[in-house]
Amino acid sequence: MLKIRDLKVTFNKNTVDEKIALNHINLILKEGDFVTIIGNNGAGKSTLLNSIFGLVETDKGKIILDNKNITTLSSHKRAKEIGMVFQNPSYGTAPHMTIGENLALATMSDKQGNPFSKCMTKSNIAQFKELLKSLGLGLENRINANVGLLSGGQRQALSLLMATVSNPKLLLLDEHTAALDPKTATKILAITQDIITRKHLTTIMITHNIDNAIKYGNKLILMQNGNIIKIYENEEKHKLSISDVMKLYANTITDEMILK
Amino acid sequence: MSANLIITFLEIGLIFGLLAMGIYITFIILDIPDLTVDGSFTFGASISAMLCLHNLPILGLILGFLAGAMAGVATSVMNTKLKINVILAGILTMTGLYSINFWVTKKTPSFSLNGGKTIFSVFDKYESIKFLNSSLNKILTLLLIFLIVIFIIFLLNRFFKTRMGVAIRATGDNEMMINSSSISTDLMKIIAFAIANGLVGLSGALFIQRDNSYTSSVGVGMMVIGLASIIIGEAIFRRRKIGVAMIIVTLGAVMYRFLYTCALLIPRIDPIDIKIITVVLIVIILGIQLLIQKIKKRRAKC
Numbered sequence: 151m152l153k154i155r156d157l158k159v160t161f162n163k164n165t166v167d168e169k170i171a172l173n174h175i176n177l178i179l180k181e182g183d184f185v186t187i188i189g190n191n192g193a194g195k196s197t198l199l200n201s202i203f204g205l206v207e208t209d210k211g212k213i214i215l216d217n218k219n220i221t222t223l224s225s226h227k228r229a230k231e232i233g234m235v236f237q238n239p240s241y242g243t244a245p246h247m248t249i250g251e252n253l254a255l256a257t258m259s260d261k262q263g264n265p266f267s268k269c270m271t272k273s274n275i276a277q278f279k280e281l282l283k284s285l286g287l288g289l290e291n292r293i294n295a296n297v298g299l300l301s302g303g304q305r306q307a308l309s310l311l312m313a314t315v316s317n318p319k320l321l322l323l324d325e326h327t328a329a330l331d332p333k334t335a336t337k338i339l340a341i342t343q344d345i346i347t348r349k350h351l352t353t354i355m356i357t358h359n360i361d362n363a364i365k366y367g368n369k370l371i372l373m374q375n376g377n378i379i380k381i382y383e384n385e386e387k388h389k390l391s392i393s394d395v396m397k398l399y400a401n402t403i404t405d406e407m408i409l410k
Numbered sequence: 411m412s413a414n415l416i417i418t419f420l421e422i423g424l425i426f427g428l429l430a431m432g433i434y435i436t437f438i439i440l441d442i443p444d445l446t447v448d449g450s451f452t453f454g455a456s457i458s459a460m461l462c463l464h465n466l467p468i469l470g471l472i473l474g475f476l477a478g479a480m481a482g483v484a485t486s487v488m489n490t491k492l493k494i495n496v497i498l499a500g501i502l503t504m505t506g507l508y509s510i511n512f513w514v515t516k517k518t519p520s521f522s523l524n525g526g527k528t529i530f531s532v533f534d535k536y537e538s539i540k541f542l543n544s545s546l547n548k549i550l551t552l553l554l555i556f557l558i559v560i561f562i563i564f565l566l567n568r569f570f571k572t573r574m575g576v577a578i579r580a581t582g583d584n585e586m587m588i589n590s591s592s593i594s595t596d597l598m599k600i601i602a603f604a605i606a607n608g609l610v611g612l613s614g615a616l617f618i619q620r621d622n623s624y625t626s627s628v629g630v631g632m633m634v635i636g637l638a639s640i641i642i643g644e645a646i647f648r649r650r651k652i653g654v655a656m657i658i659v660t661l662g663a664v665m666y667r668f669l670y671t672c673a674l675l676i677p678r679i680d681p682i683d684i685k686i687i688t689v690v691l692i693v694i695i696l697g698i699q700l701l702i703q704k705i706k707k708r709r710a711k712c
Contacts, residue, residue: 203590229592242590244583251576255591258573265574312591 151352152179152202152320157211159197159376171197173376175211179320179369184346184353186363188395189373195356198373199322202354204228216319233313234322235306237329242309245298249289249308252297253278256312281311285341303334307341314345321346323355339366360395364388372398413543415671421552423667424559425616426635427660430643431566432478432609433636434659439570439652440582440602442489445500447610447636449507450481452629454611456514459624463526471529471615478611479604481507486603490596511626520625528619530554551620558616562609563656569605570652578602579652610636631685638692639663645695 159172172194179185187195200206202213204225213221220228235242243252254269275293282290285307289300297305306326314321323342327335343366346353357363363370370387372380372395380398382390429451436444454474461470481503488499515521533547533554541549569575581588581598588595610632618624643662647654666688673679673687 226589226592226594229590234590241584241586244580244587246583247576247580251580254573254576255580255588255593258577258591258593263573265577266569266572269571269573269576 151181151183151216152177153212153214154178154202155212155214157198157201157213158209159194159201159206160209163209170376171206172201172208175376175378177371177378179352179354181352182350183369184367185355185369185371186367187354187356187371187373188358188360188363190399192375193373194376195373196324197376199234199324199354199356202320203232203234203322230316231319232322233316233318233320234324235309235313235326237325239302239305239309239329242312243297243305246296248294249282249297249300250275250278250293252308253281253312253315256315281315284344285311301334303330303338306330306338310338310342310345314349314351317349317351319352321351321353323353325356325358328358360392364390364392364395411671411675414548417544417548417552419667419671420664421555421620422617423664424552424555424660425613425620426639426663426667427559428562428609428613428616429632430636430639430659430663431562431656432606432613433633434640434655435578435602435606435609437637438582438640438655439579440599442496442582442599443500444482444485444603444606445497445633446481446485446503446507446603446607447500447633448629448631449504449511450478450607450610450629451614451617451632452511452626453481453507453514453614454478455614455618455624455628456511456626457611458615459521459523459618460514462523462528462619465527467527467529467531467619470619471612474615475608475612478614479608481611482603482605482607483600485607486600490599515624515626519627520623522623523619524622528622530619555616555620559660562612563660566656567653574598574601631688634685634688634692635663635666638688639666641692641695642666642669645699 154175154177157172157175158170161167161169161171175194175198187198189195197206201208204220204223204227208221211221212219215228215231220231244255247255250270254274257274278293279290282293287304287307289304289308297308300308306329310326326342327338330338339362342355345351353367355367364387368384368387370382370390371378372382429447433444433447436442454477457477458467458470458474461467461473484506485496485499485503488494488502489496492499494502512519530547530551533550536546536550539546570579577588577593578598578601581593581595581602585595588598614629614632618628639662640659641662642665643658643660646665647658647661669691670684670688673684674681679687
């Protein structure tokens with residue numbers, strides 16, 4: 151499904167600020183995998199997701215999605231097959247446009263129809279209302295409201311819907327609940343899980359919440375300094391406790407200190 | 411103010427409405443400053459003028475639009491594909507067009523269209539008929555311009571509700587989101603620049619036909635006039651949904667032309683002074699808007 155081979159990303163190359171963000175990453179995902187990634191700030195989690203999505207230029211290595219090499223493809227071309235939701239709720243939606251128009255934009259690549267056809271047709275509106283209903287937030291009654299009027303949680307739910315509406319092969323979630331209050335975050339995570347199960351999406355989710363990282367998905371990846379240092383799968387993952395992971399965190403930090 | 415004066419400011423105001431709509435697309439919808447405008451206005455005007463001399467005024471308007479659109483594409487391709495700063499790209503196109511416009515007019519800097527035909531020539535025969543304190547041909551000219559502007563407003567409103575139109579609006583609203591939704595923002599920008607400068611070219615093409623003469627300096631300061639129209643329109647009517655935005659900027663352009671005409675009625679002010687008056691007017695209006703916002707914020711805090 152997704153194969154990442156020997157991926158390397160360096161920031162500020164050939165300057166004094168040179169930083170290796172991803173150091174020869176190898177990763178293979180099977181269809182339907184739900185991977186959670188945890189790690190310190192600067193571990194390379196976001197860089198990994200951004201390079202899969204095409205927002206970061208890679209130095210070396212290959213990214214292969216469904217037997218297609220997408221390493222050098224521009225991000226809007228990858229977007230046909232990959233959906234991404236960012237931490238900042240304002241990234242995923244256009245604030246001065248209506249909920250309906252936002253959803254229409256998300257489905258636009260889906261049907262390669264006439265660009266001069268009307269954007270909000272009756273059948274479109276009916277379809278969007280159905281989609282919005284599945285979120286359970288009452289947004290289906292506000293289809294003509296500007297997205298800028300929505301709360302962060304609502305916007306994030308809409309972003310999630312927009313990222314998944316065209317059934318992407320891969321869903322990338324970059325701490326998409328981190329900017330929300332705990333109650334809303336829980337709700338959004340529940341919606342996320344629901345969409346992923348319903349559409350059987352292959353997903354990578356970054357989180358800072360170790361509890362969630364253990365609770366959700368079938369794989370857990372721990373990253374540190376641009377490396378994947380540990381992968382837990384299925385059984386092994388479900389047996390993990392927060393303290394186990396915390397210990398691992400502590401170990402890696404001491405290891406690093408000794409090396410230095 | 412005499413009837414003729416009123417008709418004149420309405421006519422020119424409406425023509426500048428087309429210009430203002432074009433600038434609205436780049437400046438407000440895309441949120442990108444486009445300095446091609448002065449060049450593309452003249453480009454549309456020069457092409458239109460030459461075709462009028464060959465008795466092809468309607469083709470002049472169509473090619474005037476296309477000429478402007480080409481100028482817009484040039485600027486936008488420089489910006490999106492060659493990564494040239496958009497302000498510089500606009501200046502480059504505008505400067506290049508200076509020479510091109512002289513090629514178009516065969517190195518003549520200014521001439522009258524009397525030898526040829528404009529779209530308003532058909533009304534000439536009504537000149538002697540009096541109507542509403544003016545002559546019928548003037549009323550008909552105004553009416554034709556009005557219909558053209560209404561038609562363009564109608565088309566634009568339709569366009570901005572189509573899939574492509576919505577994608578262009580979203581490119582200006584949240585470029586990052588559009589990039590992650592498999593639409594090419596570069597292409598959307600190029601199309602928007604083409605339409606915007608096409609409207610500016612059409613405005614120039616119509617302007618010289620109404621004026622019945624062409625000068626190579628006809629486009630100087632058009633950018634500022636367009637901006638003034640948008641600012642006046644938005645100051646009076648507030649920003650609304652896209653459907654009425656085009657009407658508002660057109661009314662802004664008419665309003666601007668009204669203020670311009672009033673200013674000229676003041677003794678000792680002549681056309682040369684108008685540009686500085688416009689600039690000062692824009693700065694004052696923008697300053698007042700900021701002040702109002704600040705006062706509102708302070709009130710909200712209390």
